[in-house]
Amino acid sequence: METQETLELISSAQNGDRDASELLIKNNSPLIKSVIRRYKNKGVDYDDLYQLGCMGFIKAVKNFSSEFEVRFSTYAVPMIAGEVKRFMRDDGPVKVSRGTKTAAIKINRFIEKYKRENDSSPTIETIAAEFGIEPQEAVFIMDSNKYPVSIYERNDDENARTLLDKLQTSENEEEKLDKMMLKQIINTLPPRDKKIILLRYFADKTQSEVARVLNVSQVQVSRLENRILSQMREKYFVEK
Numbered sequence: 001m002e003t004q005e006t007l008e009l010i011s012s013a014q015n016g017d018r019d020a021s022e023l024l025i026k027n028n029s030p031l032i033k034s035v036i037r038r039y040k041n042k043g044v045d046y047d048d049l050y051q052l053g054c055m056g057f058i059k060a061v062k063n064f065s066s067e068f069e070v071r072f073s074t075y076a077v078p079m080i081a082g083e084v085k086r087f088m089r090d091d092g093p094v095k096v097s098r099g100t101k102t103a104a105i106k107i108n109r110f111i112e113k114y115k116r117e118n119d120s121s122p123t124i125e126t127i128a129a130e131f132g133i134e135p136q137e138a139v140f141i142m143d144s145n146k147y148p149v150s151i152y153e154r155n156d157d158e159n160a161r162t163l164l165d166k167l168q169t170s171e172n173e174e175e176k177l178d179k180m181m182l183k184q185i186i187n188t189l190p191p192r193d194k195k196i197i198l199l200r201y202f203a204d205k206t207q208s209e210v211a212r213v214l215n216v217s218q219v220q221v222s223r224l225e226n227r228i229l230s231q232m233r234e235k236y237f238v239e240k
Helices: 004-014 018-027 029-039 046-063 072-090 098-118 124-131 135-144 148-152 173-187 191-201 207-214 218-238
Strands: none
Touching (some): 004 018, 004 046, 004 072, 018 046, 029 072, 046 072, 098 124, 098 135, 124 135, 191 218, 207 218
16 A cells, blocks of 8 residues: 555645645656656657646546555556546647547447447447448547547457457557556446446446346446446546
């Protein structure tokens, strides 16, 4: 667990102590640098990357609680990376066109409709066929407008893989970081929420199967799942 000194500094920083915040940044500079180095040579100056990493780190300090039952450094990683990714998506040199954003909205609506009608998620091939595009283009469009769950979601067949799995042939450093971030985020969820996510996205259970495990209705599971995913997106990927 964290040292008492770190916990005290976090508490002081959360109460407005700027010296404590600066000391935390200084002590954790190696952690911040280890995260941002994965985004070097992508059109953003290193000094700017470091400042973005520090902004994400301060957000982690602000929101951290010992009740999460994870190390602060573990909690901070997705916050640091999320701040950099947000900048590169929204303010960086790569801009998303209006047409791509419109296509992403249409794809997301199709996914939601398909899930309601079939109680399962469409495969990337189904989505691509619906819109007459290549699977790789479908994934790009979905990710461009920040629908991260869609490309990680599994179909409900026996040998299901995530949509992203179907396009990946090897795992680079950024993909390893993304997986680590996802695991850390899930570990901060309340027990029931964590169980729903693990059953749905790691045990490959349908909403109906999860409903039977929890002894609730499928509709309730759907609502809970949407609420959990929405909160995860807002807290770790959208928060300014």
